[in-house]
Amino acid sequence: MAENNGTYLIRGASILGAGAEDLLISDGVIAARGAAAATHKDADGATVIEAAGLVALPGMVDVHTHLREPGREDAETVETGTRAAALGGFTAVHAMANSNPVADTAGVVEQVHSLGRAAGWVDVRPVGAVTVGLAGEQLAELGAMADSRAQVRMFSDDGICVHDPVLMRRALEYVKAFDGVVAQHAQEPRLTAGAQMNEGAVSAVLGLTGWPAVAEESIIARDVLLAQHVDSRLHVCHVSTAGSVEIIRWAKERGINVTAEVTPHHLLLTDDLVRSYNPVYKVNPPLRTDADVQALRAGLADGTIDVVGTDHAPHPSEHKECEWAQAAMGMTGLETALSVVQHTMIETGLMTWADFARVTSTAAAQIGRMTDQGRPLDAGEPANIILVDPAARWTVDPAKMATMGRNSPFAGLELPGKVVATFYKGHPTVLDGKLNTPYRESAASAAGAS
Amino acid sequence: MKHLLSTEDLSVANAIRILDTAEEMAAVGDREVKKLPALRGRTVVNLFFEDSTRTRISFEAAAKRLSADVINFAAKGSSVSKGESLKDTAQTLAAMGADAVVIRHWASGAPHRLAATDWIDAAVINAGDGTHEHPTQALLDAFTMRRHWSKLAGSSSIGADLKGMRVAIAGDVLHSRVARSNVWLLRTLGADVTLVAPPTLLPIGVEHWPCKVSYNMDDTLAQGVDAVMMLRVQGERMNASFFPSTREYSRRWGFDDNRLRALDSLGLKDTIIMHPGPMNRGLEISSAAADSPRSTVLAQVRNGVSVRMATLYLLLSGDTREPAVTAGAAHINAARSNAAHSTKESN
Numbered sequence: 001m002a003e004n005n006g007t008y009l010i011r012g013a014s015i016l017g018a019g020a021e022d023l024l025i026s027d028g029v030i031a032a033r034g035a036a037a038a039t040h041k042d043a044d045g046a047t048v049i050e051a052a053g054l055v056a057l058p059g060m061v062d063v064h065t066h067l068r069e070p071g072r073e074d075a076e077t078v079e080t081g082t083r084a085a086a087l088g089g090f091t092a093v094h095a096m097a098n099s100n101p102v103a104d105t106a107g108v109v110e111q112v113h114s115l116g117r118a119a120g121w122v123d124v125r126p127v128g129a130v131t132v133g134l135a136g137e138q139l140a141e142l143g144a145m146a147d148s149r150a151q152v153r154m155f156s157d158d159g160i161c162v163h164d165p166v167l168m169r170r171a172l173e174y175v176k177a178f179d180g181v182v183a184q185h186a187q188e189p190r191l192t193a194g195a196q197m198n199e200g201a202v203s204a205v206l207g208l209t210g211w212p213a214v215a216e217e218s219i220i221a222r223d224v225l226l227a228q229h230v231d232s233r234l235h236v237c238h239v240s241t242a243g244s245v246e247i248i249r250w251a252k253e254r255g256i257n258v259t260a261e262v263t264p265h266h267l268l269l270t271d272d273l274v275r276s277y278n279p280v281y282k283v284n285p286p287l288r289t290d291a292d293v294q295a296l297r298a299g300l301a302d303g304t305i306d307v308v309g310t311d312h313a314p315h316p317s318e319h320k321e322c323e324w325a326q327a328a329m330g331m332t333g334l335e336t337a338l339s340v341v342q343h344t345m346i347e348t349g350l351m352t353w354a355d356f357a358r359v360t361s362t363a364a365a366q367i368g369r370m371t372d373q374g375r376p377l378d379a380g381e382p383a384n385i386i387l388v389d390p391a392a393r394w395t396v397d398p399a400k401m402a403t404m405g406r407n408s409p410f411a412g413l414e415l416p417g418k419v420v421a422t423f424y425k426g427h428p429t430v431l432d433g434k435l436n437t438p439y440r441e442s443a444a445s446a447a448g449a450s
Numbered sequence: 451m452k453h454l455l456s457t458e459d460l461s462v463a464n465a466i467r468i469l470d471t472a473e474e475m476a477a478v479g480d481r482e483v484k485k486l487p488a489l490r491g492r493t494v495v496n497l498f499f500e501d502s503t504r505t506r507i508s509f510e511a512a513a514k515r516l517s518a519d520v521i522n523f524a525a526k527g528s529s530v531s532k533g534e535s536l537k538d539t540a541q542t543l544a545a546m547g548a549d550a551v552v553i554r555h556w557a558s559g560a561p562h563r564l565a566a567t568d569w570i571d572a573a574v575i576n577a578g579d580g581t582h583e584h585p586t587q588a589l590l591d592a593f594t595m596r597r598h599w600s601k602l603a604g605s606s607s608i609g610a611d612l613k614g615m616r617v618a619i620a621g622d623v624l625h626s627r628v629a630r631s632n633v634w635l636l637r638t639l640g641a642d643v644t645l646v647a648p649p650t651l652l653p654i655g656v657e658h659w660p661c662k663v664s665y666n667m668d669d670t671l672a673q674g675v676d677a678v679m680m681l682r683v684q685g686e687r688m689n690a691s692f693f694p695s696t697r698e699y700s701r702r703w704g705f706d707d708n709r710l711r712a713l714d715s716l717g718l719k720d721t722i723i724m725h726p727g728p729m730n731r732g733l734e735i736s737s738a739a740a741d742s743p744r745s746t747v748l749a750q751v752r753n754g755v756s757v758r759m760a761t762l763y764l765l766l767s768g769d770t771r772e773p774a775v776t777a778g779a780a781h782i783n784a785a786r787s788n789a790a791h792s793t794k795e796s797n
Contacts (some may be wrong), residue, residue: 003678196558204655205458207558207582207627276566277559321537321567323557325580 007031007042013051013387015377017353022071023056024447025383028426031063032379051387055422057357059091059122059371059384059435060338062306063154063183063261064237064309065123067093069115070108071100073414076404078112080113081334082121084312084403086429088334089419091384092123092365092373093312095196097134098159104129104140106148111148119437121429125368128152130171132184139171146178153369154184158237159284161219162187168223172232179369181259184233186244187285187296191215194326198271198286206274207326211286213241220244224251226260235367236260238311240285241294249304256310259280259367261309262296263411264340265331269293273409279320280409301350307364310337316407332405337398339415346390347416353390392418402435453565453574454761457624457635462611466639469593470608471760478515479756488519492549492766497539499525499555499576504727505577505587508751509552512758517765521543521548536560537739540569548572550766558582558627573765581625586761587726588631590754592639594746595677597753598722610681613640618670620646621681621734622692624653628726629681633715648703650692667703669713679724680705690729696733706736713744722746 012024015033022037023030024046032040032438062085068076076096085093090367095112098101103112109126112258116124128145132138134157144150162168162184171182192215197203199210202219220236227234238262239245248260265283270290299305313330334407341360345351351359365374373383387435393416398408427439457590478484493538496506506522513520521541536555541690550573553561556576558580565574578584592612594667600607609670617636620765623629635645643661656663665672671678683699693699700706713721723735723744731737752777 201655201658203631204653204658205628209581210654277562278566318535322535323555323560325557325559326536340640394598415670 006319007046008049008423008428009037009043009046009334010049010051010056010385010387010424013054013056014353015056016357017055020267021147023377023385025385025423028383030377030379030381030383030385033266033377036379038244039163048293049387049421051429053391054387054389055353056377057089057353057386057388058361058377059386059422059424060089061311061368061370062090062093062264062359063235063307063364063367064158064311065093065095065334066098066311066313067095068112068231068314073436074316077117078115078124078175080402080404081312081314082116082119082124083263083435084332084334084401086121086424087335087388087419087423087435089212089338089388089422089423090122090334091386091422092125092368092370093334094125094127094154094368096158097127097156100237102129102133103127104134104144105133106141106144106150109145109152110148115383117441119181120440122424123370123373125152125370126152127158127183130153130155130162131144132156136160136164136167138165142171142180143178146180152185153178154235154367155178155180155414157238158183158185160421161185161187161189163219163221163228169226169230170402172217172227172234173230173340176230176232181233181235181367183237184219186216186219186239188215188219191218195286196272196282198288200289202271202274206237210215210283212420213243213288215290216241216246216285217243220247224248224256228256232257234258238263238266238285238291238301239296240266240288242292245295245299245304249299250305257365259306260304261307262300262305263309263311264333264337266296266343267293267300268340269409270436277324279322279324280407280411281323282327282329283311283331283409284329291366297348297350299330301316302319306339306340306342306359307367308359309364310311310334312403314403315407317406321409330407330447332401332403332408334403336410336415339394339417340410342390343415363444383423387421389418389420390416391443392416394418451764453561453573454566454585454765456493456637457588457631459637460585460638462638465589465592465635466570466609466611466758468589468757468764469596471610472589472593472756472765473716474502475759475763476753476756478759479752485515485517487517489513492518493521493547493775494518494552494762495521495523495543495548496549496577497523497525497543497551499553500578500722501524502578503556504751507556507660507688508754509758511755513762516762517580518762530721533667536563537567537569539687540564540567544572544765550575550762552577554578570648575761579628580627582627584627585631585635586754586758587628588635590750590757591632591726592726593678593753593757594636594724594750595641595722598746602720608729611637611639612640615641615677616644616675616676617641617679618644618646618675619679619681620667620705622649622651622683622687623656623681624651625684625687626681632679633731644675646703649777651687652728656693667709668712668779668785671709671718672716674716674718674722675771676723677722678705679726680781682726683730684718694717701732702732704736705739709735709742710739710742722749727751750793
């Protein structure tokens with residue numbers, strides 16, 4: 001890419017799917033929008049990006065990403081995972097705590113945070129573990145993680161449910177001190193011992209141990225009541241059942257401070273796929289039925305479910321090239337999230353691009369208490385922006401992805417929508433649909449001099 | 451049909467073909483020289499990730515009676531127990547030139563993985579996978595039932611199905627691959643199946659199965675039944691609260707002496723009692739029932755060898771493979787199958 005002064009004039013992009021306008025990006029912020037952009041003093045010498053037919057959206061914010069570093073650098077690193085994120089249209093990701101060592105101290109969350117800054121592709125917001133070692137016995141030093149340079153606001157034992165009701169109550173209470181949120185992986189452990197897939201008609205035939213919907217719903221019901229009781233903030237990770245949507249809807253109607261997330265794969269895929277016994281479809285919580293898929297889409301459309309979270313979970317191939325019961329749970333998702341949400345929510349008429357911006361960016365940033373992400377595309381706002389070609393169609397090929405994980409359940413599927421450009425802090429991390437260069441703080445501050 | 455992975459997707463034509471071929475194979479077992487040269491030079495691997503002496507020796511006998519070379523690969527005490535993956539094991543067997551892999555695995559779906567991946571090109575026969583399926587067990591059960599049903603009708607079993615036969619399958623359906631394979635195959639063959647079990651030992655979703663479900667053994671018997679198949683109950687289920695005690699289980703769902711007498715008083719003189727073995731005498735079946743003239747337990751074992759011979763023969767001789775796409779290949783297939791038939795007839 002040619003050198004420039006860090007100034008970009010995006011011409012004729014459909015802002016949040018509405019009318020075409022210009023955007024001028026300069027010094028990491030949106031300098032001007034609309035007619036004022038081209039006439040702005042910084043527009044001279046700006047790199048012009050013709051964006052007719054493209055939709056401009058706030059950079060996506062993932063509330064649920066597994067970057068695997070430290071500990072499983074054979075599965076993913078902060079570098080590779082955030083490259084995948086940028087290509088997928090993200091400008092921020094929340095890195096889950098189940099690394100090795102677990103992100104349960106200020107030291108580990110600061111390490112992940114600094115790896116993210118060094119990579120420079122997106123904001124990496126570490127999620128802190130709720131309990132020491134994810135063991136569910138003793139609270140981790142939540143305050144120390146909140147006060148660290150990583151400024152952790154989201155805490156989760158994701159992968160493992162904080163099933164002890166007293167511990168969950170204490171965690172919910174404690175995070176109020178620094179406006180934190182507990183993100184619960186809702187899974188009653190005794191009801192899911194050895195669970196392999198959704199419990200229902202398909203598991204009955206396949207002879208795989210069932211993961212019943214009630215194991216998720218009973219924990220969510222308990223937790224919303226706990227959140228109400230201690231007047232705190234609860235986030236429910238990867239909601240997967242129709243019943244969970246009903247419980248969260250009920251809780252919101254009562255004014256309980258709960259938010260919820262759904263993954264792209266739960267918006268599209270069902271447990272019928274498990275009939276192949278191909279472990280690429282093995283995930284936790286498991287793929288459910290079509291009735292659940294429809295309820296999740298309706299819940300996301302009506303705001304019961306606040307955000308899309310990818311639960312991007314890369315695994316080395318040997319963890320999937322085996323018997324179903326032996327295989328690791330999880331799917332990659334960063335590079336397919338936008339397309340799957342467009343396919344399931346926008347092409348179905350359930351949502352607009354403005355709604356898309358809400359569920360993939362605005363609401364997600366608010367849950368993570370990020371102040372410079374998920375902002376409106378207005379003058380003076382930080383320039384975290386993506387340009388999407390909604391008319392593009394592409395066939396998913398995991399071998400071509402930036403993530404090290406090849407475990408995409410969408411492999412071979414033709415999907416709509418392509419990220420053409422990603423601007424992170426005013427810098428194009430992705431241009432022409434390809435990875436460009438990472439954001440460098442020094443480069444940005446020196447931009448005026450160059 | 452390249453593999454035999456389940457009975458769920460077994461067509462009625464292929465099912466009857468296997469059963470009919472098994473009748474021919476059974477005749478071999480009655481001869482002085484119990485051997486056919488049909489699979490001479492072919493290699494059959496018994497790949498067992500789970501102990502099952504009965505099934506393994508049944509397949510071994512079947513393959514040997516067809517003159518195949520048999521390799522027994524028990525995962526315990528092999529490289530598998532040292533952490534070798536299914537993929538590496540399969541590729542190793544492929545490199546050694548296995549023509550068929552008979553696989554028993556504790557994980558549901560493991561045979562499907564072997565068949566669906568490019569790890570190995572051999573014919574895969576499911577010899578029991580987890581709590582999924584055990585298709586050759588269901589075929590040998592159906593073979594046993596068909597002989598009985600045809601005898602009652604006074605007709606030949608060749609080409610026959612099981613229309614009108616009432617079969618009760620009783621016990622731990624939830625964890626039973628035998629029950630699953632039987633439900634699908636018996637549906638395909640036209641029998642009326644009733645599952646009898648405590649609600650805790652029936653899978654969620656059983657209401658979608660092509661059978662009736664009952665919680666009451668005595669009611670099921672009173673409504674009339676032509677075959678009662680008792681499933682083995684694992685002792686460890688008791689500790690997981692599937693039922694309160696073995697005695698209560700035995701009283702409510704076991705085939706005990708009272709129920710054996712009840713068959714007589716109900717006028718069900720031709721009803722047979724089946725069990726896939728190994729039996730827990732005194733738990734799901736009483737000794738009197740297991741040893742009664744109604745019991746087909748040993749006939750099932752004998753028929754198992756015939757059914758497994760038929761399966762190996764049909765898969766390896768190319769007889770039931772998918773129709774070839776090109777005329778040339780079809781011709782070769784036809785030639786191969788003719789050759790196989792003439793080999794058999796000449797013996």
